[in-house]
Amino acid sequence: MYTYILRRLFLFIPVLFGVTVFVFLVMNIIPGDIASIILGTEATPELKEQLRQEFGLNLPLYQQYWNWISGVFVGDFGNSLRTGAPILPEMLNRFSLTFELTIFAAIISWMIAIPMGILAAVKRNTKGDIGIRFVSLLGVSIPNFALATLLILILSLFFNYYPPVGYVGFLEDPRRNLEILLIPAIVLGTSMAGSLMRMTRSSILEILGQDFIRTAQAKGISQKMVLFKHALRNAIIPVLTIIGMQIGYLLGGTIIVEQIFSLPGLGQMVLTGINQRDFPVVQGTILFIATIFVTVNLIVDILYSYLDPRISYD
Amino acid sequence: MSDALLEVKDLKTYFFVEDKIIKSVDGVNFTIKNGETVAIVGESGSGKSITSLSIMGLVPKPNGKIVEGSIKFSGDELVGLPEKKMNKIRGNDIAMIFQEPMTSLNPVFTIGNQITEALLHHQNLKKSEAKKRAVELLKLVGFARAEQIIHEYPHQLSGGMRQRVMIAMAMSCDPKLLIADEPTTALDVTIQAQILELMRDVKKKFNSSILLITHDLGVVAEMADRVLVMYGGQVVEETSVDEIFEKPKHPYTSGLLASIPKIEEERKRLEQIPGTVPSADNFPRGCRFAPRCSKVMPRCTDAPPDLLKVEPDHKVRCYLYELS
Numbered sequence: 001m002y003t004y005i006l007r008r009l010f011l012f013i014p015v016l017f018g019v020t021v022f023v024f025l026v027m028n029i030i031p032g033d034i035a036s037i038i039l040g041t042e043a044t045p046e047l048k049e050q051l052r053q054e055f056g057l058n059l060p061l062y063q064q065y066w067n068w069i070s071g072v073f074v075g076d077f078g079n080s081l082r083t084g085a086p087i088l089p090e091m092l093n094r095f096s097l098t099f100e101l102t103i104f105a106a107i108i109s110w111m112i113a114i115p116m117g118i119l120a121a122v123k124r125n126t127k128g129d130i131g132i133r134f135v136s137l138l139g140v141s142i143p144n145f146a147l148a149t150l151l152i153l154i155l156s157l158f159f160n161y162y163p164p165v166g167y168v169g170f171l172e173d174p175r176r177n178l179e180i181l182l183i184p185a186i187v188l189g190t191s192m193a194g195s196l197m198r199m200t201r202s203s204i205l206e207i208l209g210q211d212f213i214r215t216a217q218a219k220g221i222s223q224k225m226v227l228f229k230h231a232l233r234n235a236i237i238p239v240l241t242i243i244g245m246q247i248g249y250l251l252g253g254t255i256i257v258e259q260i261f262s263l264p265g266l267g268q269m270v271l272t273g274i275n276q277r278d279f280p281v282v283q284g285t286i287l288f289i290a291t292i293f294v295t296v297n298l299i300v301d302i303l304y305s306y307l308d309p310r311i312s313y314d
Numbered sequence: 315m316s317d318a319l320l321e322v323k324d325l326k327t328y329f330f331v332e333d334k335i336i337k338s339v340d341g342v343n344f345t346i347k348n349g350e351t352v353a354i355v356g357e358s359g360s361g362k363s364i365t366s367l368s369i370m371g372l373v374p375k376p377n378g379k380i381v382e383g384s385i386k387f388s389g390d391e392l393v394g395l396p397e398k399k400m401n402k403i404r405g406n407d408i409a410m411i412f413q414e415p416m417t418s419l420n421p422v423f424t425i426g427n428q429i430t431e432a433l434l435h436h437q438n439l440k441k442s443e444a445k446k447r448a449v450e451l452l453k454l455v456g457f458a459r460a461e462q463i464i465h466e467y468p469h470q471l472s473g474g475m476r477q478r479v480m481i482a483m484a485m486s487c488d489p490k491l492l493i494a495d496e497p498t499t500a501l502d503v504t505i506q507a508q509i510l511e512l513m514r515d516v517k518k519k520f521n522s523s524i525l526l527i528t529h530d531l532g533v534v535a536e537m538a539d540r541v542l543v544m545y546g547g548q549v550v551e552e553t554s555v556d557e558i559f560e561k562p563k564h565p566y567t568s569g570l571l572a573s574i575p576k577i578e579e580e581r582k583r584l585e586q587i588p589g590t591v592p593s594a595d596n597f598p599r600g601c602r603f604a605p606r607c608s609k610v611m612p613r614c615t616d617a618p619p620d621l622l623k624v625e626p627d628h629k630v631r632c633y634l635y636e637l638s
């Protein structure tokens with residue numbers, strides 16, 4: 001197992017290297033540069049040239065890349081070209097929000113999707129099942145921004161809710177923090193719940209048709225035990241794949257929901273970085289997000305081997 | 315009749331699929347006495363499994379249903395018994411093993427966990443006692459390293475070993491009746507013989523009755539006291555094991571017998587019964603075997619024959635033995 005984990009960690013290197021090279025190239029291909037964005041209307045060719053020189057944007061590409069990556073190796077992600085602020089602390093700061101929001105949203109989605117999925121499977125083809133499936137289809141097909149706007153509208157009309165201005169960290173004021181994140185988490189959680197519920201339902205249905213379920217029933221244990229012990233333990237394995245993917249995505253920041261609720265999360269940082277062609281910001285955040293993504297994947301794979309004794313990585 | 319352990323009367327188990335009625339079990343009668351081994355034989359699709367699942371109260375829901383008849387176990391009616399009460403009988407008084415040892419055990423729980431489950435549920439044992447019992451049971455079914463096996467998972471065992479585990483599991487609560495649905499069909503020939511021997515062994519030790527379901531008359535010859543031949547959801551012949559091999563009466567039974575390979579008659583072409591089992595939603599109007607029967611008579615296609623006692627211990631459903 002440990003050698004497996006080490007091997008996987010080792011494989012991170014080429015993957016992450018590939019990601020950074022790709023992003024670096026894309027950032028250089030897309031038109032527009034930070035100098036003209038910073039200078040705006042005052043841009044003269046001379047001033048622009050001066051800034052480019054200062055940022056090292058005139059160096060050959062490999063040189064630029066090397067300067068950046070060699071910093072990353074020693075934990076220096078550089079400074080934002082736009083604000084001059086160091087990138088790493090801001091990234092970690094924003095990640096703490098994104099992380100909290102993700103966990104919050106994930107818990108909401110599990111609380112909805114897993115019981116509903118089980119219920120729909122057990123009551124398959126009844127009105128209840130059809131109703132649950134319809135709602136989950138809605139959940140899958142309504143885009144986040146629409147759900148968010150709709151929710152804000154309804155809540156502001158009837159409950160005097162307004163999207164919060166300014167973000168407060170959990171450690172500063174836990175209550176206020178949870179209040180701020182509740183609605184965004186509901187938006188993200190319900191939109192995740194749709195596909196998760198469908199997966200749970202189909203996975204349970206498949207397991208309920210297996211021979212070992214009949215064996216369990218033949219022992220005379222209760223229907224509940226058959227469902228919650230024998231079926232669920234097996235059915236959760238494919239569900240975990242979806243959960244892992246969803247968490248991986250969310251941890252990378254949720255650009256739209258962060259925008260709508262003006263939350264200073266990771267997604268917002270990437271977006272601003274791209275808009276302003278602030279390449280160290282984009283490079284840094286995307287490397288960070290990619291690292292999180294592959295790590296979540298690794299964690300899911302490790303969990304697999306705990307849940308399913310047939311999977312062994314030795 | 316006081317020594318009857320199981321009495322099945324006029325059992326009809328149907329499936330309702332779309333607008334079709336699938337008459338999987340269509341008026342089955344039989345009795346199993348204490349200590350007796352009764353075999354049900356018949357080609358695939360003749361209703362053997364659904365008969366056994368009806369006894370267990372495990373007819374596949376929601377389409378399947380026992381629509382008529384009675385199943386009495388030790389004198390108590392099982393048809394219509396509430397799930398809670400049925401659960402006290404399943405796995406405790408009546409246990410069942412299945413055809414597919416490879417898929418009949420739960421892949422994510424240890425062998426020990428799965429064997430102790432019924433013990434803990436039915437017998438109020440402490441965990442440590444149940445574990446001890448599981449080890450004893452595994453030794454009994456032939457595992458020398460039972461102490462290790464309880465910590466292993468199904469995928470670590472071969473098909474034959476898994477079927478031994480299934481037997482250990484089924485016998486854990488000392489059932490009065492063991493139902494074995496094609497317990498050796500999925501296994502290699504040498505393993506088949508071992509499993510059959512184990513079942514005979516276990517039966518003696520536990521003094522239980524066995525309902526053995528098979529399509530293999532060779533298995534019947536080795537194991538059974540009495541034989542029911544099923545065709546099209548009905549019993550077409552019932553008699554002792556000696557009678558069935560020496561004096562089969564129903565043309566279907568004769569056909570089955572003619573299709574067993576015999577070692578003496580080297581490589582003679584096996585006679586197969588021509589045609590296939592009729593589908594259970596559309597039986598012929600008269601005798602259900604008529605389309606395949608070599609002795610078919612005009613009256614056979616008019617009305618169905620009844621299962622009649624033609625000798626003291628021999629029942630058959632065929633007009634050849636019915637005086638008109």
Ligand SMILES: Nc1ncnc2c1ncn2[C@@H]1O[C@H](COP(=O)(O)OP(=O)(O)O)[C@@H](O)[C@H]1O
Pocket residue numbers: 329331336337338356357358359360361362363364365374377378593594
């Ligand atoms: N779940 C089910 N739904 C519909 N029909 C079924 C189902 N299970 C069995 N049947 C039908 O019932 C008949 C008898 O099946 P079964 O008892 O499994 O036969 P056997 O065990 O003798 O091979 C077959 O015609 C089969 O198609």
Ligand code: SF4
Pocket residue numbers: 564565566601602603604605607608609610611614619631632633634
């Ligand atoms: S009743 Fe007629 S068709 Fe049916 S088995 Fe007997 S002889 Fe054949």
Ligand SMILES: [Mg+2]
Pocket residue numbers: 359362363364495496
């Ligand atoms: Mg069968």
